[in-house]
Amino acid sequence: MTDPSAASVPARVRSDVAHNARVWNYWLGGKDNYPVDRTVGDQVTGMYPSIGEVARADRAFLGRAVRHLAGDVGISQFLDIGTGLPTFNNTHEIAQHTAPHSRIVYVDNDPIVLAHARALLTSSPEGATEYIDADAHHPEQILRSVEPTLDLERPVAVMMLGILNFVLDTGEAQGIVRKLMDAMPSGSYLVLTHPTLELGGEGNEAAMRFWNENATPPITARTRAEFASFMDGLDVLEPGIVSCARWRTEPGSPAAEVAQFGAVGRKP
Numbered sequence: 001m002t003d004p005s006a007a008s009v010p011a012r013v014r015s016d017v018a019h020n021a022r023v024w025n026y027w028l029g030g031k032d033n034y035p036v037d038r039t040v041g042d043q044v045t046g047m048y049p050s051i052g053e054v055a056r057a058d059r060a061f062l063g064r065a066v067r068h069l070a071g072d073v074g075i076s077q078f079l080d081i082g083t084g085l086p087t088f089n090n091t092h093e094i095a096q097h098t099a100p101h102s103r104i105v106y107v108d109n110d111p112i113v114l115a116h117a118r119a120l121l122t123s124s125p126e127g128a129t130e131y132i133d134a135d136a137h138h139p140e141q142i143l144r145s146v147e148p149t150l151d152l153e154r155p156v157a158v159m160m161l162g163i164l165n166f167v168l169d170t171g172e173a174q175g176i177v178r179k180l181m182d183a184m185p186s187g188s189y190l191v192l193t194h195p196t197l198e199l200g201g202e203g204n205e206a207a208m209r210f211w212n213e214n215a216t217p218p219i220t221a222r223t224r225a226e227f228a229s230f231m232d233g234l235d236v237l238e239p240g241i242v243s244c245a246r247w248r249t250e251p252g253s254p255a256a257e258v259a260q261f262g263a264v265g266r267k268p
């Protein structure tokens, strides 16, 4: 942990239980994690050796999707729910590199992400970034908080990367996506990644069971059909629903397929 004793670390941070945001940070090579996160992270890697590749492929997908939306499509507003700890190439850095006037709202409910949120608030002078400490189970609260940073009269890219897997009930997860997308105008986008057991990944299922007994928050995998249901009513961009490692690859993109679906859909 960069500075675990810092006064800015909220009291609700628990250093005795592994938290997803911090373990994800560990798998990505970050330093904002506690011994318990590294221990559980290593145990999961022991069972499911490609989990580090999944995390890297997911971030690389995020980069390609945001570059496409900010550069080719002209989207300049992003709502990134389940942001994770600041890392290299955060959403605002990628978007504002292409379009400096981009406006980004980040949402996460982990207290350690809140403690590090200032690293997400380093907007270009022409754009804006905001951080909201909120739970994805409450989309109405998120929607009430996004303005004035985002103008919901103009298209928004709603990003939910590796987050719906923490909404265990599929019907509830579908309802969350629907509420968010219903609030967005035509021409908005949904950018999604989600773990699955349908794309291989040796040890994936056992590692998820281990995670649910030893770490927080609990996680679930979903089928292609369940993933597709989140895209209902949206036009899914080519190449469709694929391993996130295979979505519009660029030279230098991760080569191996990973057990994480990725897709981008446009609201007609």
Ligand SMILES: C[S@@+](CC[C@H](N)C(=O)[O-])C[C@H]1O[C@@H](n2cnc3c(N)ncnc32)[C@H](O)[C@@H]1O
Binding pocket: 020, 021, 024, 058, 059, 062, 081, 082, 083, 084, 085, 107, 108, 109, 110, 113, 134, 135, 136, 137, 160, 161, 162, 163, 166, 217
């Ligand atoms: C697997 S990480 C993904 C981070 C980032 N989106 C990425 O793709 O690299 C999941 C993030 O979702 C956050 N999260 C989990 N449950 C959440 C909830 N109910 N509401 C908001 N954030 C949540 C975790 O704290 C963590 O930062």
